[in-house]
Amino acid sequence: MTFVLFAEQLLNGLQFGIMLFLMAAGLTLIFGVMGLINLAHGSFYMIGAFAAAAVAGATGSFLLALVAALSAAAAAGALVELLVIRRLYGKDHLDQVLATFALILIFSEGTRWIYGSFPLFLNIPDYLSGPILLPGGIQYPLYRITLIAVGLLVALGLGLMIAKTRIGIQIRAGENDREMIAALGIDISKLYTLIFALGAALAGLAGALVGAIQSVQVGMGEPVLILAFVVIVIGGIGSIKGALIGSILVGLTDTLGGVFLPQLFKLFMEASVATSIGSSLASMAIYFLMGAVLVWRPTGLFGAR
Amino acid sequence: MVNERLFNLLILAILIGVPAWAYVSDEPFIITLMTRAVVFALAAVGLNIALGLGGLVSLGHAVFFGIGGYAMGILAFHAQTFTPVTEWPFVIEGTKSMPVIWLVAVVMSSLAALVIGMLSLRTAGVYFIMITLAFGQMFFFFTISWSTYGGEDGLSVYVRNGFPGLNTLDPIQYFGICLIILMTALTFNLFLAKSPFGLALNAARQTPQRVETVGLNSTRLKLVAFVISGAITGLAGALFADLNRFVSPTMFSWQLSGEIIIFVIIGGVGRLFGPVVGALVFVALEHLLGGLSDYWHIYLGFLLLGIVLFGKGGLIGMICGREKVDA
Numbered sequence: 083m084t085f086v087l088f089a090e091q092l093l094n095g096l097q098f099g100i101m102l103f104l105m106a107a108g109l110t111l112i113f114g115v116m117g118l119i120n121l122a123h124g125s126f127y128m129i130g131a132f133a134a135a136a137v138a139g140a141t142g143s144f145l146l147a148l149v150a151a152l153s154a155a156a157a158a159g160a161l162v163e164l165l166v167i168r169r170l171y172g173k174d175h176l177d178q179v180l181a182t183f184a185l186i187l188i189f190s191e192g193t194r195w196i197y198g199s200f201p202l203f204l205n206i207p208d209y210l211s212g213p214i215l216l217p218g219g220i221q222y223p224l225y226r227i228t229l230i231a232v233g234l235l236v237a238l239g240l241g242l243m244i245a246k247t248r249i250g251i252q253i254r255a256g257e258n259d260r261e262m263i264a265a266l267g268i269d270i271s272k273l274y275t276l277i278f279a280l281g282a283a284l285a286g287l288a289g290a291l292v293g294a295i296q297s298v299q300v301g302m303g304e305p306v307l308i309l310a311f312v313v314i315v316i317g318g319i320g321s322i323k324g325a326l327i328g329s330i331l332v333g334l335t336d337t338l339g340g341v342f343l344p345q346l347f348k349l350f351m352e353a354s355v356a357t358s359i360g361s362s363l364a365s366m367a368i369y370f371l372m373g374a375v376l377v378w379r380p381t382g383l384f385g386a387r
Numbered sequence: 388m389v390n391e392r393l394f395n396l397l398i399l400a401i402l403i404g405v406p407a408w409a410y411v412s413d414e415p416f417i418i419t420l421m422t423r424a425v426v427f428a429l430a431a432v433g434l435n436i437a438l439g440l441g442g443l444v445s446l447g448h449a450v451f452f453g454i455g456g457y458a459m460g461i462l463a464f465h466a467q468t469f470t471p472v473t474e475w476p477f478v479i480e481g482t483k484s485m486p487v488i489w490l491v492a493v494v495m496s497s498l499a500a501l502v503i504g505m506l507s508l509r510t511a512g513v514y515f516i517m518i519t520l521a522f523g524q525m526f527f528f529f530t531i532s533w534s535t536y537g538g539e540d541g542l543s544v545y546v547r548n549g550f551p552g553l554n555t556l557d558p559i560q561y562f563g564i565c566l567i568i569l570m571t572a573l574t575f576n577l578f579l580a581k582s583p584f585g586l587a588l589n590a591a592r593q594t595p596q597r598v599e600t601v602g603l604n605s606t607r608l609k610l611v612a613f614v615i616s617g618a619i620t621g622l623a624g625a626l627f628a629d630l631n632r633f634v635s636p637t638m639f640s641w642q643l644s645g646e647i648i649i650f651v652i653i654g655g656v657g658r659l660f661g662p663v664v665g666a667l668v669f670v671a672l673e674h675l676l677g678g679l680s681d682y683w684h685i686y687l688g689f690l691l692l693g694i695v696l697f698g699k700g701g702l703i704g705m706i707c708g709r710e711k712v713d714a
Contacts, residue, residue: 176444177695184688186688188692192682312521362533366529377506
């Protein structure tokens with residue numbers, strides 16, 4: 083095992099984790115402020131990716147594609163909040179699960195209706211393709227480095243927004259006492275729509291960014307959604323910091339487990355058996371991590387409740 | 388408002404009458420469709436015990452359905468290839484006998500429910516939903532990478548397993564087996580709901596504090612309910628696998644977990660016949676709308692949204708009104 087290979091895998095894990103963060107941050111905000119479990123968050127991821135692929139196909143511009151992804155996902159989020167989600171805040175979690183599950187069915191089949199079942203492709207723009215030489219002689223794709231940078235910038239921006247801005251103060255106040263901030267004259271329903279659209283936009287951005295390294299297809303959002311749930315269980319509901327740490331932990335565990343567990347088993351087993359057992363265990367590694375966190379801290383690493 | 392007991396009798400009449408008519412007029416496809424509905428209903432009866440009685444929103448019941456399915460798949464696979472399942476510490480042979488397969492399915496899915504329940508009941512509410520969903524995904528990915536038993540492609544079993552004294556390949560006889568098991572589970576559910584355990588569980592769902600005050604352990608009550616629930620859904624999985632003579636990782640998929648919840652909700656949560664009505668309606672929609680359009684899930688989505696937003700208590704709630712569970 084060389085240092086270069088290890089560093090590459092570390093970066094892969096980091097990139098995967100950062101993209102998970104974009105999903106988990108929206109989910110955890112929506113849960114923290116509105117107390118809503120949103121299964122349809124994966125649909126916004128998919129909508130972002132499809133909007134990006136469609137616009138990139140029509141105009142050839144990757145930046146325009148990203149703008150399209152952000153605005154399409156935010157618009158879909160705002161629309162869904164106004165029409166459906168708004169009616170769910172007072173209801174129990176079962177109703178929220180079912181209604182958002184219904185939204186998944188509608189979005190997924192609707193997309194399949196429009197675009198068909200074949201995957202679309204979104205290309206990495208020329209100025210971001212190719213490798214970059216990092217210190218220590220590591221060749222690493224420039225695009226993936228860009229993803230890490232964009233994700234970290236978004237995390238920083240979110241953190242600043244919540245800590246410093248007026249909207250951020252309202253969000254934190256909404257988490258603690260929604261009657262009180264309504265009594266102080268803040269339009270709480272407008273704030274809810276805004277937060278929901280923001281969460282959807284982040285998911286859409288993640289979908290578009292990842293869509294360029296994977297294929298864009300119906301159903302791409304839900305596996306990521308479930309991983310984001312694992313992240314939130316590990317990090318603690320409602321905590322942006324928990325979402326960031328949880329995402330990176332999950333990203334690293336999944337990527338490094340997939341590479342190194344089979345190698346580890348090869349040390350004392352037949353190669354073919356080791357590969358199959360190692361990869362089976364690697365596919366379960368993040369769930370073991372989740373189980374361990376649950377035993378140790380049932381409300382997650384940074385969860386308050 | 389229709390009397391719920393009368394409505395349940397009507398459903399029972401449909402369960403017996405439709406296959407009987409199909410048998411007489413030689414429509415084996417209808418019988419298979421009804422068997423599918425009955426097996427789904429059994430899986431949902433299992434979930435209804437956790438969800439309706441215990442208030443546990445499990446989005447991972449496909450785990451138990453899948454374990455039941457793979458119990459059948461693995462045992463039958465070894466029986467048809469004449470290889471033992473394990474050779475150490477003692478030899479376990481495969482089998483083609485349904486009762487043995489059912490027993491293994493029930494035991495294995497109870498064990499899984501025990502472990503998953505112990506971990507996820509450390510939390511409640513929205514955490515519980517996310518964790519059960521995540522464990523479902525864990526089994527899904529595990530079976531995909533488990534190449535010994537077909538991995539992503541799944542396992543085919545060429546001949547349906549046998550039941551002493553019956554020809555299980557005859558659709559109507561296999562339907563009979565499934566219906567009798569469903570009826571047994573419903574009877575069990577009825578007695579469970581009225582037993583001291585069921586009453587305590589019901590109370591633990593509504594006000595856990597009170598139950599704790601009188602000295603009962605509400606978490607343990609819920610855990611037992613979760614295990615019973617998993618066992619019944621696991622049995623349904625074994626029957627489903629035998630119906631299709633095929634198991635694959637899709638039996639573990641999160642969509643299936645969602646569908647099992649949908650059966651319960653369409654029919655009515657906590658109602659004895661809720662899961663049966665839900666499964667019948669679902670299979671009917673799947674057949675009728677599926678014939679009209681490939682995208683029939685979109686209509687299912689709108690129907691579900693309507694039921695959640697506007698209809699309280701599912702179909703039974705709309706037809707029979709808000710009654711206490713009593714059949």
